[in-house]
Amino acid sequence: VKRLAEGRVAVVGLGLMGGSLAGALRGRCRAVVGVARRTETIEAALARGLVDRGTADLASGVRQADVVILATPARAILHTLDEIGPLLPEGCLLMDLGSTKAQIVARMAALPGHVQPLGGHPMCGKEVSGIEAADPALYQGHIFVLTPLARTSEAALVQGCALVEAIGGRPLILPPERHDRLVAVVSHLPYLLACALVGTAEATASIDPLVWGVAASGFRDTSRLAASDVTMMLDILLTNREPVLEALEDCAGQLRDLARLVDSGDEGGLRDALAAVRERRTEIGNPKPET
């Protein structure tokens, strides 16, 4: 295991997350190689100075890498994990940025023994996607979950933490299942609520199109996540089905409780419920406009 500054890093997938990561790592290691299917993506990454070199060929992109980071949507990561093992050099650290971890880490366990696997998930993003939206500052100050396997060496984990810190992230080590249950509530559920809100407004618009005209900041904030990249979210939902369904069920129960209080006109009960939620939300705060 080399020090990051001396290592070659390959980033597979140059969308918002991969492009931002490449840009954040460039200059902090020996070289950053970007791997992407489309020539235009590679050209854009080179033009924006996010990578030192780019290629559409996975094998040549990772051949000399000390660290490889898979930065595609979750199901593309699963697919790449099936074929990448034999392409990697001895002792290579293989990380990923997949938004769900249990299935990916299970697939990593089947990698050949000469590879050091380490699951990862940075807790940041934007509702826009693609290399055009890439921003090397994207990870600054944000939690970056790492999910080591039983076979991950201590040295590989230390290297993973160093990489996270090099891009300004805050490493947080978690078991993959725990990660997946947490993000189902704090990330996947908000997305689905945003989708349901837009869906409800759309249904209302078929009766009264003015609904879009009167939608103000509250609607925009609450529905912002509905503009997230579809393939990324589809992969997330389909690789985290049970925790997502559980979160949806819990939330449906919360909504039923609120509806019951409104329906019955139970002023005291409703006030208590809204006050408790307000107190908690105010505690969390809005530390800075995150992107």
Add this chain to the structure above:
Amino acid sequence: VKRLAEGRVAVVGLGLMGGSLAGALRGRCRAVVGVARRTETIEAALARGLVDRGTADLASGVRQADVVILATPARAILHTLDEIGPLLPEGCLLMDLGSTKAQIVARMAALPGHVQPLGGHPMCGKEVSGIEAADPALYQGHIFVLTPLARTSEAALVQGCALVEAIGGRPLILPPERHDRLVAVVSHLPYLLACALVGTAEATASIDPLVWGVAASGFRDTSRLAASDVTMMLDILLTNREPVLEALEDCAGQLRDLARLVDSGDEGGLRDALAAVRERRTEIGNPKPET
């Protein structure tokens, strides 16, 4: 009916909305009188230059007013409407900023004949409340719904529109019931979804407190409205029960549809649903960071 520049305006209630309105009107009319129960509120409004004069006495505050605007939560407006009629001078325009309109407009219909009533609801706000949060620019560029009664004169409606334009708002004339159905979807439903999201996270936190530690910008945006003022929201929900319950039911149906697609692993159906919602949400855009 006097021109606004020559009129005396009384604002009853000096919280976020009333304080901002007073500040926006000051200098654009002959005088702005603020009416508030608490002495500290009046002092703060005077100190911040939001009003020309302040009083805790409703009768003396409105006695010489050409325009009176009720800017308290909805149920306090209903209560004030029961007693304010005899206190108002001949031909006085009586407006309100209540977030729901059907009940308030019905109560306005019972006002004595010498008063000109006009319902109003500015489509803006913040999740913070109180005179400290007041901002004369709050109404700039935002829709301001006006709900005239059958008895409202054309001259009174013109004066109401002039007042809205004077504070930078965009007047939109709507029947009260239509307004209430629309805001149930674009404003009250997002609030309840935010509450249910915080409630779900709170329930999760009792099992795994780390839930707050990994909540990122997506969670914060989607749950922001849960920090709204409790009395204001309580009044809104209790004076708009039927449209709110209808919106909740529609949204629960949307969530059930999404859960069914996730549960069945229907990739094509799920992709279509998410793509349709994304397209619509992207169309709406995020024109400017609204406050």
